[in-house]
Structure formats: C-alpha cells, structure tokens
Amino acid sequence: MTDKIQLLDSITDATTTTAGQIVVSGSHGGMYPAAVASDAGARAVLFNDAGIGLEQAGVAGVLALADTGMAAAGVDCQSCEIGSAADTLANGVISVVNTVAETLGIAVGTPVDTAVSLLENAPMPQGKLPPYPEAxxxxxxxxxxxxxxxxxxxxxxxxxxxxxxxxxxxxxxxxxxxxxxxxxxxxxxxxxxxxxxxxxxxxxxxxxxxxxxxxxxxxxxxxxxxxxxxxxxxxxxxxxxxxxxxxxxxxxxxxxxxxxxxx
Structure with a gap:
C-alpha cells in the first residue's frame, strides 16, 4: 500500500502534511469537511457517508469535490465506525463515488483498502472548493x-x-x-x-x-x-x-x- 496515505479521525486534524496525500477520514462527507480537505491540498479523500441522510448531506462534499478534479468517495456507515480512520481503512466498503474516483475503477462495494490502492493513480486536483464557513x-x-x-x-x-x-x-x-x-x-x-x-x-x-x-x-x-x-x-x-x-x-x-x- 502507498506510503502517501494519511489517516485522520477528523478531517479538522489536517495539517500542512496533508498536501498531496490520499486521506482516509473518519469525518462525514458533507460540504465543510470536503472544503477542509480541498483547502489542505489533499490528493484524494474518503469520508464516512453518515447514513447519507436528508438531501444527501452526508456525501454532498464527496460529490462536489469532482468539480475540483479531486477523487473522493463515501464509505458505508454500517461497514466501519464514523470517527475512526483506522476502522475505515480496515473494514470500510465504498457506498458513494464521485465521477473522478469512478474513472480510477472505484465503485460501490469496493473495499476501502482496495480503493486506496486505486487512488494511487488519482490526479492532483486542479482547483479548490470555495471556503465553507460554519455558522x-x-x-x-x-x-x-x-x-x-x-x-x-x-x-x-x-x-x-x-x-x-x-x-x-x-x-x-x-x-x-x-x-x-x-x-x-x-x-x-x-x-x-x-x-x-x-x-x-x-x-x-x-x-x-x-x-x-x-x-x-x-x-x-x-x-x-x-x-x-x-x-x-x-x-x-x-x-x-x-x-x-x-x-x-x-x-x-x-x-x-x-x-x-x-x-
């Protein structure tokens, strides 16, 4: 497995070391976490789908990241513990895939450890999401x-x-x-x-x-x-x-x- 992987129980723990990394995050995949990953310069990111929920809020950021060229996917909340990047990597199963991640062969049902290997071929994003201020x-x-x-x-x-x-x-x-x-x-x-x-x-x-x-x-x-x-x-x-x-x-x-x- 690539040495360019970073495990973050919360995407808010991202630092300057996140730039260029494939991030496995325990955070939900909403707009704010996605904006944090984008601002940190991550190469690709996986989030918990948080039950997907009302208006697909739990994966809205996963889908929006495609507009920046970042590969991203949501991980089934029933397959791994939200808030735990290690459990996500060990046991997670992909539930939602954005269009960039799809081009790498990642699909619904792909185990996270397999998805991480496929993300080694992810392009660096060419843009960033705008800041998403938390109210x-x-x-x-x-x-x-x-x-x-x-x-x-x-x-x-x-x-x-x-x-x-x-x-x-x-x-x-x-x-x-x-x-x-x-x-x-x-x-x-x-x-x-x-x-x-x-x-x-x-x-x-x-x-x-x-x-x-x-x-x-x-x-x-x-x-x-x-x-x-x-x-x-x-x-x-x-x-x-x-x-x-x-x-x-x-x-x-x-x-x-x-x-x-x-x-």
Whole structure:
C-alpha cells in the first residue's frame, strides 16, 4: 500500500502534511469537511457517508469535490465506525463515488483498502472548493437561548452551561471520550449519522452522561448533517442519554418541540 496515505479521525486534524496525500477520514462527507480537505491540498479523500441522510448531506462534499478534479468517495456507515480512520481503512466498503474516483475503477462495494490502492493513480486536483464557513449563531426557542454551531469543533469555554445544537455526528472521534465535547454545556445535540456500525453514531451520548451532560441525537433523515439550523428546524430526536430523559426528552419528538418545554 502507498506510503502517501494519511489517516485522520477528523478531517479538522489536517495539517500542512496533508498536501498531496490520499486521506482516509473518519469525518462525514458533507460540504465543510470536503472544503477542509480541498483547502489542505489533499490528493484524494474518503469520508464516512453518515447514513447519507436528508438531501444527501452526508456525501454532498464527496460529490462536489469532482468539480475540483479531486477523487473522493463515501464509505458505508454500517461497514466501519464514523470517527475512526483506522476502522475505515480496515473494514470500510465504498457506498458513494464521485465521477473522478469512478474513472480510477472505484465503485460501490469496493473495499476501502482496495480503493486506496486505486487512488494511487488519482490526479492532483486542479482547483479548490470555495471556503465553507460554519455558522455560529444564538437564537431563542421559547424561554431558552440556544447556540447553533455547525461543528462541535466550534464549542469552547464560552458555551459552558448553554444549550448547544451542533451539526456534527454523535460519534466519539477516535473512540476518545475526552473529545465528546470541549466544554461543560447544559445540553448537547448531534446528528446520529445513520447510527452506523455498533451504533457508533450515538456514542458521545453515554460519554456525556458520565459528565452529567444531557445529550440527544437527531435522525440524519430529518436534518442535514453539518447544519445546526437544520437540526433545530426539522430534526427529530432519535437517541438520548439518561440526563436528557430527565429533562423530558423523548425519542421521535421534534427537537424544537422539546426545547420549548425547557426553562
């Protein structure tokens, strides 16, 4: 296998060493992760398809990268753990292929390790995706203030004690509980990314329960992954931890309807 492969549990871990590399990422394949891979100068990239989800948000970036000349593909969330590049490489199976990757012989059903070998022939992209800024805004839902963050990477000390809706998947990055969330928020919301292998897409929830942080996921079929506003507007709760249940959260309840009951 090529020595020009980089394993990144999150594409946000990309550095100057990513340039020219074939990247196997644990991130979802939405527009923001794709823009990060493009800006980092990756040669080719594989993302988790995150259940594909509403309006194909989980692979929108995979498809868009074809416009830059970058080979990219989505990996079936049921075949490997989202947030784990190593498991993606070892066990992943391709589910979505962009037009550049197709020309290299990569197809739906191709094992990731085979796809990586085929990507050795990938051309360097001739363009880049435009920057895709992640939104961060405060809104009021009923009597409560809510922070909308398209990525959990934007959470910081300023969000301590707040209700935070993220567009990120609910899987532990690299299986590390310390990366579940970066501040002691009151309530955290994530996208379930299709639940995925071993229900990895909701694995932040028990990790946050240990920290006494209420947490829920919304179904990827009801909200666009990578878009916190979408989670608030149309998201329906698909999983929760005990702390969230104690706050009245229930599965199959619209997220916004639950939040309006909080004081």
């Amino acid at each position: 961060h805004q405060s809104v009021h839902i009923g009597a409560v203030s809510v922070e909308l963050l398209d990525s959990a990477s934007l959470v910081g000390p300023q969000d301590s004690g707040k209700i935070v809706i993220t567009g990120s998947h609910g899987g532990l990055i690299g299986g590390n509980p310390a990366r579940a969330i970066k501040a002691p928020v009151r309530i955290a919301v994530f996208n379930d990314a299709g639940f995925g292998k071993g229900n990895i897409g909701i694995s932040r929830l028990p990790a946050l329960e240990v920290r006494n942080i209420a947490a829920v996921t919304v179904s990827c079929l009801t909200a666009r992954i990578g878009n916190a506003k979408s989670a608030l507007e149309t998201g329906v709760i698909s999983a929760l931890n005990d702390a969230a249940q104690a706050h009245g959260a229930e599965i199959d309840t619209p997220l916004a309807a639950w939040l309006t009951t909080l004081g």
